Amino acid sequence: MGTVVHAANKEANGSVPTNKNVTVVFVLGGPGSGKGTQCANIVQHFGYTHLSAGDLLRAEKQSGSENGTMIHNMIKEGKIVPSEVTIKLLQRAMQESGNDKFLIDGFPRNEENRAAFESVTGIEPGFVLFFDCSEEEMENRLLNRNQGREDDNIETIRKRFKVYMESSLPVIEYYNSKGKVRKIDAAKPIEEVFEAVKAIFTPIN
Numbered sequence: 001m002g003t004v005v006h007a008a009n010k011e012a013n014g015s016v017p018t019n020k021n022v023t024v025v026f027v028l029g030g031p032g033s034g035k036g037t038q039c040a041n042i043v044q045h046f047g048y049t050h051l052s053a054g055d056l057l058r059a060e061k062q063s064g065s066e067n068g069t070m071i072h073n074m075i076k077e078g079k080i081v082p083s084e085v086t087i088k089l090l091q092r093a094m095q096e097s098g099n100d101k102f103l104i105d106g107f108p109r110n111e112e113n114r115a116a117f118e119s120v121t122g123i124e125p126g127f128v129l130f131f132d133c134s135e136e137e138m139e140n141r142l143l144n145r146n147q148g149r150e151d152d153n154i155e156t157i158r159k160r161f162k163v164y165m166e167s168s169l170p171v172i173e174y175y176n177s178k179g180k181v182r183k184i185d186a187a188k189p190i191e192e193v194f195e196a197v198k199a200i201f202t203p204i205n
């Protein structure tokens, strides 16, 4: 169901085609909807590699990269980092993984992310897993996450919700219009959400 296999994805430098077949599932949903939690379950059961765009950006910042200050400022303000930076990180992680099945979590976050990824990599997602959850529930989860994230404070959370509504939901609507969205009720308990996720992945693996 919905898995797209590409005969000629582009290399990391964007120019040399390879014959490697790659399956990509975009995992989208609001901040705190449970994307990372469910991706960890999918990895265990279905052998995908999980790539969280947010995690890659945080690691890049920590590495002392020349983009570190910019990434720090964008995350603190809940803004979207320019696609070029995030796509390079995703491409590198895909190459280093040695896998050919990827859950790309928290990307694409806006139209620029979406169009740039498609044109640079030539990859279209097999489908989009969309975690649908109320803002009230997401806010509650983020305020109780306790992972020391600098953006899990009420001021930044509100900014992240605004960016989600204005920039990320239109991307989900775009894929919905192409029949690619698999929507999950993410307000349920973790185990129940995963039952719904399993039902989507089981027929194709």
Ligand SMILES: Nc1ncnc2c1ncn2[C@@H]1O[C@H](COP(=O)(O)OP(=O)(O)OP(=O)(O)O)[C@@H](O)[C@H]1O
Binding pocket: 029, 030, 031, 032, 033, 034, 035, 036, 037, 038, 054, 106, 141, 142, 144, 145, 146, 186, 187, 188, 189, 190, 191, 193
């Ligand atoms: N179904 C659920 N019910 C209750 N709590 C949940 C559920 N799913 C995840 N959580 C908890 O909510 C918090 C946020 O989950 P998670 O980090 O997976 O969200 P996320 O979508 O990746 O968020 P972000 O976009 O900020 O990275 C975590 O503390 C997690 O344990």
Ligand SMILES: Nc1ccn([C@@H]2O[C@H](COP(=O)(O)O)[C@@H](O)[C@H]2O)c(=O)n1
Binding pocket: 031, 052, 053, 054, 055, 057, 074, 075, 076, 077, 078, 079, 080, 081, 082, 086, 105, 106, 107, 108, 109, 113, 151, 160
């Ligand atoms: N495509 C993306 C994804 C994330 N960011 C920035 O990272 C922050 C945290 O992302 P999470 O998915 O871990 O919640 C996000 O608020 C953005 O500032 C990005 O720029 N582009």
Ligand SMILES: [Mg+2]
Binding pocket: 035, 036, 052, 054, 106
């Ligand atoms: Mg996450």
